[in-house]
Structure formats: C-alpha cells, structure tokens
Amino acid sequence: MRDTDINLEKRHSKQKYVFALLGITLLLVLFILGIIIYFVFARGISVINWEFLTAMPKNGMTEGGIFPSIVGTFYLVIGSILFATPLGVFAAIYMTEYANEGKIITTIRIGVNNLAGVPSVVFGLFGLGIFVKFLGFGVSILSGSLTLAIVILPTIIRASEEALMAVPDEYRHASLAMGATNWQTIKNVVLPSAMPGILTGVILGIGRVAGETAPIIFTAATYFQMRLPDSVFDEVMALPYNIYALVTAGTFPSKQIPIAYGSAVVLLSLVLLINLIAILLRLKFSRNQE
Amino acid sequence: MDWRKKEKIIKYILLFFALSSIIFLTGIVIVLFREGLPIFEKVGVLDFIFGQEWYPTYDPPAYGILPLLSASLLVTIGSMVLAVPIGLASSIYISYILPKRLKTFVKPAIELLAGIPSVIYGLFGMKILGPFLKDIFGLPTGLTALTASIMLGIMALPTIVSLSEDAITSIPKRYRDASLALGGTRWETISKVILPTASSGIVTAVILGMGRAIGETMTVLMVAGGAAAMPSSFLKPVRPMTATIAAEMGEAPVGSEHYQALFGIAIILFIITLTFNVIADLASRRFKKKVSGQ
Numbered sequence: 001m002r003d004t005d006i007n008l009e010k011r012h013s014k015q016k017y018v019f020a021l022l023g024i025t026l027l028l029v030l031f032i033l034g035i036i037i038y039f040v041f042a043r044g045i046s047v048i049n050w051e052f053l054t055a056m057p058k059n060g061m062t063e064g065g066i067f068p069s070i071v072g073t074f075y076l077v078i079g080s081i082l083f084a085t086p087l088g089v090f091a092a093i094y095m096t097e098y099a100n101e102g103k104i105i106t107t108i109r110i111g112v113n114n115l116a117g118v119p120s121v122v123f124g125l126f127g128l129g130i131f132v133k134f135l136g137f138g139v140s141i142l143s144g145s146l147t148l149a150i151v152i153l154p155t156i157i158r159a160s161e162e163a164l165m166a167v168p169d170e171y172r173h174a175s176l177a178m179g180a181t182n183w184q185t186i187k188n189v190v191l192p193s194a195m196p197g198i199l200t201g202v203i204l205g206i207g208r209v210a211g212e213t214a215p216i217i218f219t220a221a222t223y224f225q226m227r228l229p230d231s232v233f234d235e236v237m238a239l240p241y242n243i244y245a246l247v248t249a250g251t252f253p254s255k256q257i258p259i260a261y262g263s264a265v266v267l268l269s270l271v272l273l274i275n276l277i278a279i280l281l282r283l284k285f286s287r288n289q290e
Numbered sequence: 291m292d293w294r295k296k297e298k299i300i301k302y303i304l305l306f307f308a309l310s311s312i313i314f315l316t317g318i319v320i321v322l323f324r325e326g327l328p329i330f331e332k333v334g335v336l337d338f339i340f341g342q343e344w345y346p347t348y349d350p351p352a353y354g355i356l357p358l359l360s361a362s363l364l365v366t367i368g369s370m371v372l373a374v375p376i377g378l379a380s381s382i383y384i385s386y387i388l389p390k391r392l393k394t395f396v397k398p399a400i401e402l403l404a405g406i407p408s409v410i411y412g413l414f415g416m417k418i419l420g421p422f423l424k425d426i427f428g429l430p431t432g433l434t435a436l437t438a439s440i441m442l443g444i445m446a447l448p449t450i451v452s453l454s455e456d457a458i459t460s461i462p463k464r465y466r467d468a469s470l471a472l473g474g475t476r477w478e479t480i481s482k483v484i485l486p487t488a489s490s491g492i493v494t495a496v497i498l499g500m501g502r503a504i505g506e507t508m509t510v511l512m513v514a515g516g517a518a519a520m521p522s523s524f525l526k527p528v529r530p531m532t533a534t535i536a537a538e539m540g541e542a543p544v545g546s547e548h549y550q551a552l553f554g555i556a557i558i559l560f561i562i563t564l565t566f567n568v569i570a571d572l573a574s575r576r577f578k579k580k581v582s583g584q
Contacts, residue, residue: 015477019387025379026388029451030396032444033403036414043417090307098301099308110571111312117498117567118318118560119505120408121532125539125556126314129321133544150314157311181293183300204405211407214507214532218539240409244508247416264413268406275405279398 040268044261052262061224061246062255066263068225072141072236073210073267075229076220079145080152080209085202087149088156092198095157096164097186116154120214123151127219142232144220151215152205159201163194196285200278207274211267213240223249239267322560326553329353338554344518346538346548353551357520359558361435361528364521365514366504368439369446373503374496376443377450381495384451385458386480397452404448412512415441420513427525433515436524441509446499453498457491458484460581490577494570501566505559507532531555 055065091108099105127147137143167190175185191198213221221241229236243260250256330338333353341354384396419440420432461484469479485492515527516537529537535552542548 011475011478015475018477019383022379022383022387025376026383026396029376029380029403029447030399032447033399033406036406036410036444039414039418040410087307087310090304091310094301094304094308098304104305104308108308108311111309111315113571114564114567115311115315117501117505117563117570118315119507119532119563121507121535122318122322122505122556122560122563125325125535125553126318126321128539129325129553130317153311153314181297183297207405211405211409213407213409214536217536240407240508243409243413244512247413248512260413264410268410271405271407272402275398275402279401283394 037268037272040261040264044258044263044265047258047262048265053266056226057224057259060251061242061259062252066237066239066242066259066266068228068237069239069242069263070266071228072221072225072238073240073270075141075236076144076148076216076238077206077209079141079232080148081202081206083146083149084152084156084205088153088201089160089198091153091157092160092164093186093191095161097182097190112154112157115150116158120151120212123147123215124218126150127215132219138233139218139220139222139235140233141220141229141236144216144236144238145232147215147219148209148212151212152208155205155208156198156201159204160194160198163197163201164190166197167193196281200281200285203274203278203281207271207278210274211240211271213238213244216241239263239270243267318560322553322557326550326555326557329547329550329554332547333551338551339558342520344534346542346551351547353547353554355531355534355551355555355558357518358529358531358534358555361514361521362504362530362532362559362562364435364524364528365438365442365510365530366500368435368524369442369503370496370500372440372443373446373450373499377447377495377499378454378492380447381451381454381458382480382485385455386476386484397455400448400451403444404452408445408506408508409512411441411445412509415509415513429525431515431527433513433527434525435514435521435528438510438514438528438530439524441513442503442506445506445509446503449502450495450499453495454488454492457488457495457577460491461487462581487580488577490573490580494574494577497566497570497573501563501570504530504566505532505563507536511536531559535559 052065053070054067056067058064095105095108124147127143131137131143131146132139171189171193172185175189180188216238220236221238222235223237223242223245225235225237243263246256246260333341338353338355339359340356341352342356343352343354344357345352384393388396415437416433420437422432423429423434423437424432465483465487466479469483474482510530511533514530514533516529516533517527518529518534521528535555538548539552542552
C-alpha cells in the first residue's frame with residue numbers, strides 16, 4: 001500500500017516537472033514573437049514621421065519618404081483581393097452548396113491543399129511565365145496582383161468554406177420551403193449569414209498579400225520610383241520588396257538601413273492591425289453563434 | 291428564363307470557379323515544364339540533380355544543383371529539429387493544460403507569428419540573430435545554415451502548433467476519461483493515450499511545417515549566406531534552392547540556359563513540396579478515419 005503511495009507521488013511530481021517544462025516552452029514561443037515585434041519597433045520607430053510616410057523618396061532611395069511603397073502595396077492588395085475574393089467565394093459556394101460529397105469535392109480539396117503548399121517563389125515564376133511574358137502584361141501592378149491573387153486563393157476558399165458550412169441547415173430549409181430556388185437561398189440567406197466568416201478570410205488574405213515578397217520580385221516590384229504609378233501596367237514599389245532591396249543591395253547602408261527599418265515598422269503595424277481585426281471579428285462571430 | 295435552366299447555368303459557372311485551384315496548379319506545372327524542361331535535355335536529369343557544381347555564369351557553365359538541394363534539405367532538417375519539439379510541447383500545453391481564458395489570448399498570438407511577413411523574419415535574422423551567432427561561435431559571418439535553420443524553425447512553429455493542437459483536441463473525450471478513470475495521471479494520459487492516438491495528425495502538422503520551411507524564400511535569401519558550395523557545416527553559409535531562384539532570376543536573360551536552369555530548380559522544388567503535401571494529405575485522412583472511430 002505504502003509502495004503505491006510513493007509511486008503515485010513520484011508519478012505526480014514527474015507530471016509537475018513535465019508540465020512546467022511544457023509551459024516554459026510555450027513562454028519561449030511567445031517570447032520570440034514579442035522580441036521580433038520589439039526589435040522592429042525599437043529600430044524603426046524613430047524614423048517614422050509624417051514626411052517619411054507621405055513624401056517621395058529622394059537621391060536614389062537614400063532620403064525622403066516611402067509614400068510610393070505604401071501606395072504600391074495598397075494597389076497590390078486591392079488588385080489581388082478583387083481577383084481572389086469572387087473566385088474564392090464562388091468556389092466555396094460550389095463546394096458547400098452544390099457538390100455532393102464525393103469525387104469532385106475530394107479532387108477540388110486536394111487542389112486547394114496543394115496550391116496552398118506551393119512555394120512563394122514558384123508562384124513568382126508562374127506569374128513571370130504567364131502574366132509578364134505570355135499575356136504580355138509586363139512587370140506591372142496587374143501581373144503582380146494576379147500572381148498574389150493565386151497565392152491567397154486557398155486562404156479565401158478555406159475561410160469561405162468554413163463560414164458557409166457553419167450556416168445552420170434550418171436556414172436553407174426554411175428558405176427552400178418558401179419556394180426560393182437554390183441560388184436565391186444562397187444569395188439572400190446563406191451568404192449574408194456567412195459574411196463575417198468570409199470577411200475574416202479576406203482580411204487574413206490582405207495581411208498575407210501585404211507582406212509577400214517573392215511572388216512580386218519578378219512580376220511587379222521596382223526598387224526606386226520618383227512618381228506614383230498611373231496605370232495598372234506600371235511597375236510599383238512595395239513595402240516588403242523595398243525592405244529586402246534596401247538591406248541586401250543598398251549602396252549607401254548608413255542612410256538606407258534606417259529607411260528599411262522604418263518601412264518594416266509600417267509593414268508590421270499594418271499586418272498586426274489586420275490580424276487584430278481578423279481576430280476580433282472571429283471572436284465576435286463565434287460569440288454570436290453560441 | 292426558366293428557373294431550372296438558370297439554376298443549372300449557375301451551377302456550372304460555380305463549378306468552373308471551384309476548379310480554379312486545379313486549373314492554376316496545372317498552369318504552374320505547364321509553365322515550369324515549358325520553361326525548365328530544356329535544361330534537363332541539355333544537362334541530363336541525373337547530372338542536373340547530382341552535379342556538385344553550380345556555376346551558371348561561367349564559361350563553360352556548370353548546372354549541378356546538388357549543393358543547392360543539399361542546402362535546402364539541411365536547413366529544413368535543422369529547422370525541424372527546433373520546431374518539432376518546441377511546437378509539439380506548446381500544442382500539448384495549449385490544448386490540455388492552459389486555462390481556457392488564457393487560450394483565447396495565446397492562440398491568436400501564435401497565429402500572429404504566422405502573419406508576420408517573411409521579409410521581417412529575414413531582417414531579424416540578418417540584424418539580430420546573425421550577429422549574435424557570429425559572436426558566440428567566433429565566425430567570419432553570422433549568415434549561415436544554422437541562422438537559416440533557426441529562422442525557418444520559428445516560421446514553421448505556428449503551422450506545427452496550430453495543426454498539432456487541432457489534432458490533439460479532436461480526439462474524443464472518452465479516450466481521456468477512460469485513461470483517467472483507470473488511475474492514470476494527466477501526463478500519463480497525454481503521453482500514453484492522447485499523443486499516440488494523435489500521431490498521424492501530428493505527422494501531418496510536421497510535414498506541412500517542413501513544406502513551409504523548404505519553400506520559404508525571402509528568409510533564406512537574406513540569412514543563409516548565399517554560398518553555392520556543397521554544405522559542409524551548419525556554421526557555414528549555404529544557398530538553398532529558393533534563394534538561388536530569387537537571387538539569380540533577375541540577371542538571367544529570358545530563355546537563356548541559366549533561365550531554364552532556374553525553372554529546372556523550381557521543377558525539383560515543386561515536386562518535393564507536392565510530395566510533402568500528398569503525404570500530409572494521406573496522414574490527415576488516416577487520422578480523420580481513426581478519430582471518427584472506423
């Protein structure tokens with residue numbers, strides 16, 4: 001009897017140590033997150049002022065502001081979301097509302113999963129081969145947006161699919177029972193109730209697009225521009241590409257590295273803000289459902 | 291128009307959209323092979339993959355990608371050595387030990403880690419981790435395979451943590467109850483019942499994390515050091531496949547041998563990540579079957 005007591009005590013103290021170790025590991029992960037965010041802000045926040053955000057770059061990207069990068073990133077985000085959202089939402093509607101579970105769904109899902117796993121630089125090569133060269137759009141906002149749209153398509157399809165599936169079947173039955181067609185039901189009943197979930201997916205897509213670099217290196221981005229692009233066939237500056245170019249290929253590091261850090265602060269703030277919105281939306285959404 | 295007809299048309303339009311992922315995937319394969327296949331004919335598949343010299347701009351040029359392929363595998367394995375234990379430990383803590391209140395904060399924080407752009411990780415690796423490792427090990431440069439491994443490990447963490455956590459929490463409660471009722475402690479229940487049951491789900495998480503690491507471009511481009519020689523140590527600069535494509539595509543004239551060779555690298559990379567995805571998919575299906583209780 002006593003033996004088992006001691007044994008039990010041992011087992012419990014072992015559990016205590018293991019749990020402590022696991023807890024420390026999780027703290028380490030959170031610490032890493034904190035230190036990366038801290039590092040960017042600590043290095044870059046002093047560069048940020050109104051002029052830095054709203055002025056054109058000067059003297060070969062050694063002085064002035066980063067306004068064209070901010071605008072460029074904005075254009076790429078808008079462009080890619082415009083392409084990817086209808087595509088992704090309609091795909092998800094087919095998967096949840098029309099297809100019967102079976103071969104088609106499985107095939108489509110395999111396609112989505114594999115597309116999500118394609119390395120970002122491969123998307124860049126695809127964009128170069130199709131949009132820049134084959135369709136002749138050149139290195140441009142259009143080519144970059146189309147390439148980025150494919151990058152975030154899986155994110156939007158998955159989020160929309162999840163949101164559509166969360167809509168209770170009673171809604172559909174009620175609408176169909178009143179004589180609505182399948183499409184009318186989707187348009188007027190299912191889509192509106194799935195909207196917050198779909199929106200969350202789109203917002204996460206925005207965050208991803210804003211930070212992607214490899215897909216735009218050969219399809220959209222340029223290092224230095226003294227004016228804003230005036231057509232979708234123009235090259236653009238973009239925040240992530242500019243950070244990369246400034247720290248790796250800058251010719252005047254002492255002046256350019258601070259600009260890179262400043263750009264990093266802007267990009268990271270943007271991405272953190274976007275993720276925060278998505279998190280809050282999801283919290284609200286899941287509370288509404290309960 | 292007759293509503294039946296209209297419904298049918300809508301259905302087919304939606305089907306077309308639904309097939310978009312597959313269409314794009316096929317498009318990627320076609321573009322990669324159309325641009326990259328000629329290099330395999332010129333150099334030979336085996337010489338391309340196992341050639342030890344990558345001198346695309348020399349005369350005569352050499353297109354052997356073994357140094358780049360090895361570098362990719364090296365940093366991927368290195369990243370997993372870090373990310374798998376840390377990620378798994380975190381996911382166990384989140385799913386079984388962390389109070390629910392804290393969970394609502396910790397899970398989004400992990401997702402945030404996934405949301406940070408790769409170029410920011412690259413910047414951190416270049417300016418903080420690299421110099422730090424350089425000092426510790428007394429190296430000529432801090433941009434090495436180790437630096438890249440650590441950064442990739444951090445980047446793979448969110449994938450591994452969230453997917454493992456999903457796998458662990460999707461195990462029916464009766465497994466845990468049975469073990470606890472038999473007198474097992476919570477840790478014994480986790481290590482002897484939950485983890486073995488969740489194993490194929492965890493495998494999915496790890497493989498998808500590996501796929502993320504091997505395909506990651508900007509971070510390795512910025513922190514791996516860029517030396518295209520056969521990797522001999524974790525403490526030396528290396529150049530993974532993704533970094534090579536991103537760094538050299540700008541200089542390679544369209545349609546040149548060098549250009550084709552870079553697409554050739556992309557073909558190899560694509561095949562590797564596709565294989566990872568298929569394995570992950572199979573493991574995930576096996577797991578779902580197991581959990582749903584065959």
